[in-house]
Each structure stands twice: as C-alpha cells, then as structure tokens.
Amino acid sequence: MTPDAQVTLDNIRIFAADMIAPTAPLWSKGQAPEPDLFRKVADLGLFRLQVPQSEGGLGLGFAVKARACQALAAADFGFAMSVVNTHNVAARIATSGSPQARAAFMPALLWGEASACTALTEPDAGSDVAAMQTSARRVDDEWVLNGEKCWIVNARHAATAIVFAQTAGQGDIAGIAAFLVDLTAPGCRRNATGSDFAQASAGTGGFVLSDVVLPADNLILPAGQAFHSIMSDINGARTYVAAMCCGMLDAALHYAGAYGATRRTFGKTLQAHQGWRLPLARAETALAAALALTDAAIHAIDAGQDAQLQAAFAKVAATDAACTHLPALLHAMGAEGLRPQYPMARHLAAAQIAALVDGSTEMLLERIARLARPLTEIQN
Numbered sequence: 438m439t440p441d442a443q444v445t446l447d448n449i450r451i452f453a454a455d456m457i458a459p460t461a462p463l464w465s466k467g468q469a470p471e472p473d474l475f476r477k478v479a480d481l482g483l484f485r486l487q488v489p490q491s492e493g494g495l496g497l498g499f500a501v502k503a504r505a506c507q508a509l510a511a512a513d514f515g516f517a518m519s520v521v522n523t524h525n526v527a528a529r530i531a532t533s534g535s536p537q538a539r540a541a542f543m544p545a546l547l548w549g550e551a552s553a554c555t556a557l558t559e560p561d562a563g564s565d566v567a568a569m570q571t572s573a574r575r576v577d578d579e580w581v582l583n584g585e586k587c588w589i590v591n592a593r594h595a596a597t598a599i600v601f602a603q604t605a606g607q608g609d610i611a612g613i614a615a616f617l618v619d620l621t622a623p624g625c626r627r628n629a630t631g632s633d634f635a636q637a638s639a640g641t642g643g644f645v646l647s648d649v650v651l652p653a654d655n656l657i658l659p660a661g662q663a664f665h666s667i668m669s670d671i672n673g674a675r676t677y678v679a680a681m682c683c684g685m686l687d688a689a690l691h692y693a694g695a696y697g698a699t700r701r702t703f704g705k706t707l708q709a710h711q712g713w714r715l716p717l718a719r720a721e722t723a724l725a726a727a728l729a730l731t732d733a734a735i736h737a738i739d740a741g742q743d744a745q746l747q748a749a750f751a752k753v754a755a756t757d758a759a760c761t762h763l764p765a766l767l768h769a770m771g772a773e774g775l776r777p778q779y780p781m782a783r784h785l786a787a788a789q790i791a792a793l794v795d796g797s798t799e800m801l802l803e804r805i806a807r808l809a810r811p812l813t814e815i816q817n
Contacts, residue, residue: 442501448481450508457512462777464638469594470516475523479549484524492531492539493547499673499738503680503731510681511688512780514787515636517681518794519552522590525670526553526599530617535654538617542597551596552640556586556618557667563588564800566601566667567610571646573602580616580651585643592642593629595620600646601667604660615658615666616651624649636787672748674795676734679748679755682791683731685784686724686759689766692779693717696770707769716769720762727755746808749801756798759788 438446456477464470478484486502488494502521509517527546530539545551562568571584582602586592598618605612620627627644658666694717697707707713731754734747767774767781774781792798 438500442497445482446501446504449505452481453508453512457516461513461783464513464515464636465783467637469637476549478520483520484527484547484549486524487528488531494531500735503677503735506677507680507684511684513638514681514685515638518590518639521677522555523553526555526597529599533657537654542617552591552594553597554589554591554595556589556598556600558588559585560587564796567608569601569603569613570607571602573604573614573616578653580656582616582646582649582651585645587643588630588641589643591640592627592644593640599657601663610664612660613663614656614660615663617655617657618649618651620644622649671795672744673738675748675752676731676738678791678795679731679751682755682759682788683724683728685787686720686762688780689763689784690717690720693766693769696773713769716765720766723758723762727758730754745804749804753798753801756788756792760792763788
C-alpha cells in the first residue's frame, strides 16, 4: 500500500472514531445521518477511492476500499454500506458511463452533494437474478422502464440509481441491462423499508418505476454485459462485507477488553478471571482467521483473479465470526454492553444483515461446495 493510501486510511479511521461513533446511537433510533456528514466523507476521498484519476478520483485499489469499509463499519455498519454504495455507483459511471452521463451525474456524487444506489433486488427476485421482472423497452431513441425494486441501500434518499432491468423475456439473463435513473424523475415513487433490525444510516428502501423515460445515453451496461458485471462485482461486495464484519468484531473486542480491565468483581478486575478471558480469546481467534481469509480475497481481487471461492470463504468466515462472538462479547460486558454509547447491540443486528446481503451464508456454502473440490462431481 502506498504512503498516500495509508494516510487516507488513517484519516478515515480517525473520522470514524471521532465523527461517526458518537452519532451512530441516534441512527439506531431512526434518525438519519445529517447531509453535511456526507460532504465531510467526500472531503476524505471516500467517494473517489477507486474512481480513476482522469475522472477526478484517487485511482486506488480495492484493498483501500475494503479497509475503508472495515474502519467505517467498526463505528456503524449501515453508514459504511451507505458510503460504499454511493462510491460504487460513481466508480461504475466513471468507467462505463457516456461522456454525457459522467458530466451529469458524477460531480454531485464525488463531492457528497448526492447519494446513489444500485437496484437489483425485487419483491420476487433476489439472488435469483433470472427472475427479474423490471422491464426496459426501447422506444425510438429512448428507454421506458417499469418495475419495482426493494431492499436497496440508499434508496430512501438517493438521487441516482443504477437500475438493472430485463430487455428481453423473463428468465433470459443475457437480456439484463443496467440504466442510470434519476430518482427524482416523473414516474419514480420511492418508499422506505423498515424492520426492527434495519439501520436508518443505511437508508434502505425501494421504489416503483412507472413508464420512466430515459435517454439512450443512460444505458450504462448493455444486455450481454450486465449479468457478467453482477457476477464480478458481487465478489468484491462479499469481500468488503467480510471486512466490515471484521471491523465490527474488532471494535467489540476493544470495548469488551477495556471494560474488563476496569470493572472489578470479587476483589479483582474481570480480565483477571480466567473464565471471563476465554470467550474473548475465542473471538480473537475467529477474528484472526476471518481477517486472513478476507486478506486473501482482497489480494485475489486486486490481482484481477477469479475471486469467487476466496470471497465466499471470507464472507462465510467473517459473518459466522460476527454472529457467533458478538453476543458473547456483549455478554462479557453484562448489562453495561447494552448502553447506547457502545456499538454492541447495533453490531449484533448488523451482523445478521451482513449474513444475508450479497449472498446468504447458505448460498455461499453451496458455492464453496462446488468450487473448493473441483474434481468432485455434485449431482443436481
């Protein structure tokens, strides 16, 4: 990693600790992050990490993005997801958008004046991309989009979306294309997606598109390319989600360890009790293993290798580690760990979300079963 990249990451870690962590408890109560916070994020370069320098970006590698996600998620998973999704749209426009699209959409995204989302999931089509029902119909020099998207990070407030839609018949993955959509345009109706586990900082929501008319230049990934892009980009997403889980588990270990060093019971500190230390040791071991697998996936992606297996390993290990050991670390702090100044309860909910996004654990285990031993024939 270059010295400049390391300085960028150091500044992001400081920002996460000083600016995000103190505010995040309010987000768990439903309050959304202030718009000015996104402008401060932009000043750090978080929306420009992988954007080429020729397009106003920093031109850094995937490793920097993954470590930035790890640092942000240590303070708040939802905010990390929000930031990386806007970044990803900006990076995609920079590499695949027409000159007109780059001029129209990128400045606001790069400098935190607007957010963005990638819209793939639908009410009846999640990981089964072929079941997508949102349609795109060519009419002269324009495209007309109809359909519904749900469970989309940033959809509550995003100004811009990359919307995946079917240009052929349902079930034809070769017909899937991607379009840049202005979510303030006529025909767009958005909604919030809420649940007891949903984090307001992620801005999760959905929208309905009713005869939304787009110029031809808003086609960003044509049919035949979009599906392959989904399959490639998902490995990166699985890897940075793994890094986020590592960040959350590391933060929980920090708080639990600090509490155990000062809280006294029966005449000595908690950490002086052997039984109290053992769950922390197990969590440290799981974190080290998850970090190693995440590092391997990051290296594969930055090297331009096929990272399907490494990304699956990383996400399964990291989400399992977080889901298993965050409850134990909260328990190690007792009721104190439930206080809002600690991230334990928020991270518990976030770990459950992480195990579902970008491919559930069960899907990834199936991927591992097929790829880890390629000589083994699996009967369908």
